Amino acid sequence: MGKDKLLKNRAAIKELGKKCKEELGKRVLKHDDFEVFLKKNSALVKKLEDKK
Numbered sequence: 001m002g003k004d005k006l007l008k009n010r011a012a013i014k015e016l017g018k019k020c021k022e023e024l025g026k027r028v029l030k031h032d033d034f035e036v037f038l039k040k041n042s043a044l045v046k047k048l049e050d051k052k
Contacts, residue, residue, distance in 0.1 A: 012048045012049070015048065016037070017029060017034065019037075019044070020033065023037065
């Protein structure tokens with residue numbers, strides 16, 4: 001049960017990272033970039049959480 005949740009969370013973070021890279025036009029993200037992206041796109045984060 002715990003491993004399934006871990007894999008789903010990892011997949012969600014990976015998807016958010018891809019979207020963040022596209023939006024910012026960067027190949028490599030810094031933690032700060034990703035944090036700002038998550039705050040700006042809280043609806044997207046919520047949508048991914050609901051998919052779990």
